[in-house]
Each structure stands twice: as C-alpha cells, then as structure tokens.
Amino acid sequence: MAVTELAWLTAASGVLTNEAKEATNQALIVQDEWTALNAPDLPKDRDGRGVALFQQVEDPAICLLTAHWDSVAQHGVWLESPENKKVFPGLGDYYELEKTSLFHLENIWLFNSSRVPGEISLLESPVISVRKTTILAEKRQEFEKQWEEVKGLLEDFAKPYLVKFAWRIEKTDPGLEEFVLTCGWPSVERHQEWAKDTSFEKYASVLLPFRQSQDVKHYQRVL
Known part of the structure; x- marks a missing residue:
C-alpha cells in the first residue's frame, strides 16, 4: 500500500x-x-x-x-x-x-508530479495548504460520498494547481478519522479568495456538518 x-x-x-x-x-x-x-x-x-x-x-x-x-x-x-x-x-x-x-x-503518493500538461504539482507550487479535518469514524463513508459530489468545485477554482487528499492511517482516537486535504496555490491570498467564490457556499454547506475539528496551515518548499 x-x-x-x-x-x-x-x-x-x-x-x-x-x-x-x-x-x-x-x-x-x-x-x-x-x-x-x-x-x-x-x-x-x-x-x-x-x-x-x-x-x-x-x-x-x-x-x-x-x-x-x-x-x-x-x-x-x-x-x-x-x-x-x-x-x-x-x-x-x-x-x-x-x-x-x-x-x-x-493509499497515496501525495506529491507525485502531474502527467497532465499545464497542471502544477504540489512540489512545484509556490504555496501549499494542508487542511486536517476530523470527523466521526462512523460518518466516513457518508463523508466520502459527499466529498465526491463537491470536490470538483475546489479543483476548478484551484486550477492549474492540484488538489490531493487522503486519510490519516494512525488514529489518535478510535472514534475519529482525520481527512487531510492539500492544495497548491500561487499565494496564500489566492487561497483566501476561495471563501469568497460563488461556489464555496455549496462546497461548505455539504462538508461543514461532518467537521468535528479543523486545522489549516500554509507551507512553502525550501528544500
């Protein structure tokens, strides 16, 4: 795996x-x-x-x-x-x-280069965001279904930068799962504009009910 x-x-x-x-x-x-x-x-x-x-x-x-x-x-x-x-x-x-x-x-190599011309991988992005969201373990399958419905909204907004996501393996609480969402951006400011986009309301309304806690940070590659 x-x-x-x-x-x-x-x-x-x-x-x-x-x-x-x-x-x-x-x-x-x-x-x-x-x-x-x-x-x-x-x-x-x-x-x-x-x-x-x-x-x-x-x-x-x-x-x-x-x-x-x-x-x-x-x-x-x-x-x-x-x-x-x-x-x-x-x-x-x-x-x-x-x-x-x-x-x-x-089940992921998060930082693989894109094979699609014009797409910018996480390693090539000026900034990446790392969002860690915890949800109830019993809600994981339902969350995955809803995520598949709305992830395209974020992917379209972020283009040509990639959106990658996966579940954390090691559990800190058997009753919780942690979903890690990463995305490339040209700047932190561009990421902040996502919350003002017309499609964000639908995106957030579907996913927010699952959230138990959340942490989001930005990173720049230095090596």
Whole structure:
C-alpha cells in the first residue's frame, strides 16, 4: 500500500536557518543512498519519492518533511536503520527533536508530479495548504460520498494547481478519522479568495456538518 509520510519538525532557533537546511539536506543524502540499496522499487530521484522540506507560513519555526514509501513498514525499516540512527540525532543541533511528530496517509503518493500538461504539482507550487479535518469514524463513508459530489468545485477554482487528499492511517482516537486535504496555490491570498467564490457556499454547506475539528496551515518548499 503506497503511503505518504508527513513529519513536523520545530526549528531550535525559532526560525529555519540555512545551516538547518544544509544539515537536513545532508541527512537526506544518506536517505537517498539507503533507499537506492534497500528500497530499489522506489523512484531514484527525490521529487519522485516525494521528498521535500516545507516551511510553515504562519509559524516559520515549523517545518514539514515529506516522503513517499511503499508501506508504513518500509518507512519503519528506514527509521530503525543504523544509517538513520546515526544522522537523525545530529539534527538536534537545529531542531527540537522531542517535538517531532509524524503520521502517514493511506493509499497515496501525495506529491507525485502531474502527467497532465499545464497542471502544477504540489512540489512545484509556490504555496501549499494542508487542511486536517476530523470527523466521526462512523460518518466516513457518508463523508466520502459527499466529498465526491463537491470536490470538483475546489479543483476548478484551484486550477492549474492540484488538489490531493487522503486519510490519516494512525488514529489518535478510535472514534475519529482525520481527512487531510492539500492544495497548491500561487499565494496564500489566492487561497483566501476561495471563501469568497460563488461556489464555496455549496462546497461548505455539504462538508461543514461532518467537521468535528479543523486545522489549516500554509507551507512553502525550501528544500
């Protein structure tokens, strides 16, 4: 089962420094080499593996590290590898590692490049939004049905940028599911205009009744 890793890091200095970016890049070089030897079915290039570092717009101390894996288990093998255990602690000079959190999205490689001419992938977007919405687990199927009815409204508004979405695998509450919606944008301001669009009222009226909680943040790729 294809999965996408989303890992949040907190910069130790309160802002992401060039030194932190370079240290992250060096750690990813080790991961590049490890995947080439131990996960040969994964794409060889970072973009193909969805590997990127994003910085949050709302709080520049927060960074989002992403990657594609064939499974959660495969990612776990990397996390437990001697190579990762050697390089990860070194990032503690630049990040508050005790605050690191991560989870996986099911059945998707979120950051795949588009094969449609003119479409702009998440990795190529100047800004991406990440919206995490929790709903009651018993309402998941009903939500999915309603989402299929209205997602085209957002997709049309966001064009040529892509809209990608998936469910979180790891549960924090057995009674809840978390739906993660990502979208590329030319700017944060363009995303904010979505709420003023004539089609937004229909979109929101269908989905809002399912929402238990919601968090939305914007990110810019820095690596």
